[in-house]
Amino acid sequence: MTKVLTSTSKFSQLQKIRVGVVCGGTSAERNISIRSGRGVLKALVESGIQAERLDPATKTFWKKTENFDILFLVLHGNGGEDGSIQTILERRGIPFTGSGSKACRKSFNKLVTKRYLRKWGIPTPTYTALSQKDWKKRATLFPTPYFVKPLDGGSSQGVFPVEDFKKSAETIRKSLARHQRLLIEKRIYGRELTCGILAGRALPVVEVRPRRSFYDYKAKYTRGMTEYLVPAPIPRCAASKVMKLTEKVCGAMGLKDFARVDFMLDEQNKPYVLEVNSIPGMTELSLLPKAARAVGISYHEVCLTILAKSLTRFQGR
Numbered sequence: 259m260t261k262v263l264t265s266t267s268k269f270s271q272l273q274k275i276r277v278g279v280v281c282g283g284t285s286a287e288r289n290i291s292i293r294s295g296r297g298v299l300k301a302l303v304e305s306g307i308q309a310e311r312l313d314p315a316t317k318t319f320w321k322k323t324e325n326f327d328i329l330f331l332v333l334h335g336n337g338g339e340d341g342s343i344q345t346i347l348e349r350r351g352i353p354f355t356g357s358g359s360k361a362c363r364k365s366f367n368k369l370v371t372k373r374y375l376r377k378w379g380i381p382t383p384t385y386t387a388l389s390q391k392d393w394k395k396r397a398t399l400f401p402t403p404y405f406v407k408p409l410d411g412g413s414s415q416g417v418f419p420v421e422d423f424k425k426s427a428e429t430i431r432k433s434l435a436r437h438q439r440l441l442i443e444k445r446i447y448g449r450e451l452t453c454g455i456l457a458g459r460a461l462p463v464v465e466v467r468p469r470r471s472f473y474d475y476k477a478k479y480t481r482g483m484t485e486y487l488v489p490a491p492i493p494r495c496a497a498s499k500v501m502k503l504t505e506k507v508c509g510a511m512g513l514k515d516f517a518r519v520d521f522m523l524d525e526q527n528k529p530y531v532l533e534v535n536s537i538p539g540m541t542e543l544s545l546l547p548k549a550a551r552a553v554g555i556s557y558h559e560v561c562l563t564i565l566a567k568s569l570t571r572f573q574g575r
């Protein structure tokens with residue numbers, strides 16, 4: 259059924275524009291990005307907008323961008339959330355949705371993000387960085403249990419818990435050989451939460467309950483492996499703290515239109531920010547659209563809101 263939402267005054271400026279939905283790319287999250295892109299494209303077309311899918315991994319990508327008024331970016335991981343495509347688009351004056359290159363660059367590198375969080379007094383688990391040179395000493399001195407993660411990436415790829423350094427030393431060494439640098443971070447026990455933001459306002463908090471030891475790749479992308487509760491059944495003051503922190507983090511990092519912040523809530527209901535996603539999953543089942551639905555914002559409206567916000571920003575220049 260076609261839902262022509264663009265005829266409503268809120269979205270009427272979208273009626274005549276041509277939108278390129280950019281998804282795919284070359285990162286490890288290519289397949290997820292294609293799924294997100296498929297959802298966004300369907301929502302735009304069903305809303306009466308002229309839209310087409312574009313993949314930066316194809317040779318004709320840059321030539322094709324000339325056919326559109328704005329690009330809706332749904333690229334995850336390297337080449338999408340790291341600010342690189344945004345840098346080129348800004349240089350060429352091509353309008354696009356979501357955060358600018360600087361905000362993406364800051365939020366993509368988990369170590370850089372954590373430095374900013376510290377600077378703004380936003381709670382985040384204690385951490386240290388490992389490099390080839392001194393990793394053994396640092397990883398031994400850091401109290402277990404902790405999580406090891408690549409500085410960039412997503413979908414939990416390369417993320418693993420360590421309980422005993424000696425047992426995990428070889429896995430850390432191999433991971434370091436692959437990524438050059440790693441982040442290690444105190445493991446927080448408690449409940450896992452995530453909070454999306456849309457047009458500057460935090461959406462209801464989602465609790466993520468994986469049936470595995472943590473929210474790893476399998477738990478993220480295998481049906482039935484994780485339970486999602488919206489709004490999260492946590493004390494009201496904890497939920498409001500998480501929502502306020504989400505707005506603070508996104509505001510401070512300069513993130514625009516939409517983003518998602520991942521948290522752990524410890525046993526004393528204290529929230530800790532784990533990381534920030536500048537282009538979170540955008541399939542109809544993804545967490546940000548799920549949270550929006552809980553406050554009566556449909557998937558189609560989420561996509562149109564992002565588009566309308568970005569368009570207004572570029573038109574105002």
Ligand SMILES: Nc1ncnc2c1ncn2[C@@H]1O[C@H](COP(=O)(O)OP(=O)(O)O)[C@@H](O)[C@H]1O
Nearest residue numbers: 405412413414415443444445446472473532533
């Ligand atoms: N410090 C931590 N304490 C507890 N769990 C963690 C911690 N860091 C990561 N995790 C677990 O690992 C998952 C992936 O980590 P995250 O930092 O969000 O990276 P990604 O960018 O891959 O999503 C989280 O969703 C959570 O389940």
Ligand SMILES: [Mg+2]
Nearest residue numbers: 413414520533
């Ligand atoms: Mg995450």
